[in-house]
Amino acid sequence: MVPPRYSKLTPALLDSLRSIVGLPHVLTDRESLKQNATDATGVIFRMPEAVVRPGSAGEVAGVLRLCDEHRVPVTPRGGGTGLSGGAMPVQGGIVLVLDRMNRILEIDRESMAAVVEAGVTTQAIQEAVEAVGLFYPPDLPTSGSSTLGGNIAHNAGGTRAVKYGVTRDWVLGCEAVLPTGEVIHLGGKLVKSSTGYNLTQLLVGSEGTLAVVTRLVLRLRPFPAHSWTLVAPFADMHAAARLGPELFRMGVVPRTLELMERRAIQAVEEKTGESHAFGSGGAIALVEVDGTDPGAVEAEAQKVGEACARLASGDVMVCDTPAKVQRVWKLRDSFGEILRPRVSRAPDIVVPRSQVPEFFRALDEVKGKYPAIETISFGHAGDGNIHLMVLKGSTAEWRDTVNRAIEEVYRRVVALGGTISAEHGVGAVNREFLKLAFTEAEVDLMRRIKMAFDPHGILNPGKIFSPGG
Ligand SMILES: Cc1cc2nc3c(=O)[nH]c(=O)nc-3n(C[C@H](O)[C@H](O)[C@H](O)COP(=O)(O)OP(=O)(O)OC[C@H]3O[C@@H](n4cnc5c(N)ncnc54)[C@H](O)[C@@H]3O)c2cc1C
Numbered sequence: 001m002v003p004p005r006y007s008k009l010t011p012a013l014l015d016s017l018r019s020i021v022g023l024p025h026v027l028t029d030r031e032s033l034k035q036n037a038t039d040a041t042g043v044i045f046r047m048p049e050a051v052v053r054p055g056s057a058g059e060v061a062g063v064l065r066l067c068d069e070h071r072v073p074v075t076p077r078g079g080g081t082g083l084s085g086g087a088m089p090v091q092g093g094i095v096l097v098l099d100r101m102n103r104i105l106e107i108d109r110e111s112m113a114a115v116v117e118a119g120v121t122t123q124a125i126q127e128a129v130e131a132v133g134l135f136y137p138p139d140l141p142t143s144g145s146s147t148l149g150g151n152i153a154h155n156a157g158g159t160r161a162v163k164y165g166v167t168r169d170w171v172l173g174c175e176a177v178l179p180t181g182e183v184i185h186l187g188g189k190l191v192k193s194s195t196g197y198n199l200t201q202l203l204v205g206s207e208g209t210l211a212v213v214t215r216l217v218l219r220l221r222p223f224p225a226h227s228w229t230l231v232a233p234f235a236d237m238h239a240a241a242r243l244g245p246e247l248f249r250m251g252v253v254p255r256t257l258e259l260m261e262r263r264a265i266q267a268v269e270e271k272t273g274e275s276h277a278f279g280s281g282g283a284i285a286l287v288e289v290d291g292t293d294p295g296a297v298e299a300e301a302q303k304v305g306e307a308c309a310r311l312a313s314g315d316v317m318v319c320d321t322p323a324k325v326q327r328v329w330k331l332r333d334s335f336g337e338i339l340r341p342r343v344s345r346a347p348d349i350v351v352p353r354s355q356v357p358e359f360f361r362a363l364d365e366v367k368g369k370y371p372a373i374e375t376i377s378f379g380h381a382g383d384g385n386i387h388l389m390v391l392k393g394s395t396a397e398w399r400d401t402v403n404r405a406i407e408e409v410y411r412r413v414v415a416l417g418g419t420i421s422a423e424h425g426v427g428a429v430n431r432e433f434l435k436l437a438f439t440e441a442e443v444d445l446m447r448r449i450k451m452a453f454d455p456h457g458i459l460n461p462g463k464i465f466s467p468g469g
Pocket of ligand 1: 040082154337
């Protein structure tokens with residue numbers, strides 16, 4: 001396939017953009033360009049030529065139509081918290097930031113649905129619906145700054161997916177703008193529809209490569225007012241990894257099951273000076289159960305305790321005050337930020353939930369083969385999703401083997417029935433590994449879908465696939 005040829009922004013095109021979104025909303029100063037050149041990966045491939053902040057779907061349509069006509073690349077952006085380079089303008093052009101489109105338009109209690117603009121943060125919708133006794137479950141450490149547009153684009157998972165599923169499960173419909181400028185309306189406040197292709201779900205996880213989402217219809221449920229938060233120490237990740245399968249065998253589905261290698265906790269303790277008395281052992285499990293009936297929730301918490309005892313954990317700590325719950329979550333949510341300076345790559349692998357113990361065995365084998373490679377793991381083990389922090393190294397052996405080791409981890413994951421990204425997306429940083437997860441025919445089908453939505457390849461080029469090749 002021939003890579004598309006892109007054009008640079010000319011002064012005349014900049015004037016046209018200003019006439020669409022208004023003078024103050026087209027930014028070309030160096031600081032604004034730099035701020036929008038990367039996401040939470042911190043890697044800069046290329047600076048954008050302008051940052052454009054539309055205020056409505058009509059303005060998004062105008063910008064896309066203009067850019068399509070003149071072959072200017074457009075990279076959509078929400079909160080910029082992504083971890084796969086999705087919001088990086090790898091081909092230059094404009095970054096289209098949705099931050100002005102941040103209104104919660106409706107909370108419909110009788111349909112248990114909300115209608116929001118794509119720039120609303122995850123936390124803003126959570127708080128708004130909780131105020132009326134409803135619940136939007138997807139929750140990430142970045143909820144305060146990540147947007148629903150970014151969440152839909154990456155099919156964000158987070159910490160409550162064990163019981164409540166991922167973003168995909170909570171999106172009923174959306175409004176989106178095609179790269180050629182047409183505004184489309186998909187789905188709605190409907191919990192059932194067997195009418196035509198489900199294009200809403202095609203956009204979920206499409207990483208901003210098919211359309212710019214401007215509005216979402218979200219499913220809600222009653223707020224589960226009761227929850228228990230438990231922390232259990234285990235000898236190591238191998239021992240802790242058995243907790244998920246054990247709980248599922250017992251018929252217990254916690255809302256959260258996070259595993260953390262002790263070294264991740266130590267890194268936070270070293271940085272913050274705070275210490276956490278979680279007993280001894282190399283791994284910690286953080287489990288939450290919730291519901292609307294306090295007795296049933298307590299009974300589930302007891303079952304978690306029984307499972308931990310059967311798996312020879314140390315003493316289980318119950319976080320029985322809001323301050324204790326907050327403290328343990330503050331710790332968990334800080335891993336990414338605190339480890340980042342030490343990390344070279346952070347694969348976000350997922351395997352079937354029963355295969356988490358097998359994943360840790362495979363990881364040990366790979367590390368045995370490549371002794372220069374050091375990792376620290378944590379993540380949403382209840383979903384089979386582990387974040388593997390591959391630490392930076394400085395030796396020639398490290399440089400020679402790091403990519404091979406990561407590729408081998410991915411191969412082992414795929415052999416276990418898993419895939420290369422659970423929730424962070426392929427983006428720009430994982431596209432070389434797409435071939436491990438899909439056959440040629442499958443990748444070709446995805447490329448043809450991309451062509452149908454975006455015939456000139458202007459929308460978020462260089463993500464998921466290499467441009468053209
Ligand atoms: C410390 C840390 C912890 C994290 N933990 C989690 C976690 O537990 N679970 C999880 O799933 N993720 C996690 N993430 C990753 C990140 O927060 C999510 O991917 C989030 O969904 C990104 O949202 P955003 O608004 O910041 O998107 P951005 O980073 O701005 O963009 C992400 C992608 O979405 C596209 N996009 C943005 N808005 C739109 C739109 N309106 N229409 C079309 N495409 C759009 C962009 O082009 C890009 O491809 C974490 C990140 C950090 C830094």
